Amino acid sequence: MRVSIDEDGCVGAGQCVLAAPDVFDQRDEDGIVVLLDKEPGEHLHEATREAALLCPALVIHLAE
Structure with a gap:
């Protein structure tokens, strides 16, 4: 699986x-998603x- x-x-x-x-986090300043593990x-x-x-917002895309 590849995540973008x-x-x-x-x-x-x-x-x-x-x-x-373990895969996602958020930036402290604005809460925008941070991808920890592609x-x-x-x-x-x-x-x-x-x-x-x-x-x-459907912004997570998976390729399997």
Whole structure:
């Protein structure tokens, strides 16, 4: 799995961080998503998929 994000579209809701904290974080100054792991291990795939589904701005893109 490869993860990419569109920072420009991020609304800072933080759902991705709650779902997959090992893959996503947020910038302190504005809450915009930070991608911690572009190729998360298999043990993180389910949480990463959930994060993408929960994102209200749909800025998380997965390639499997």
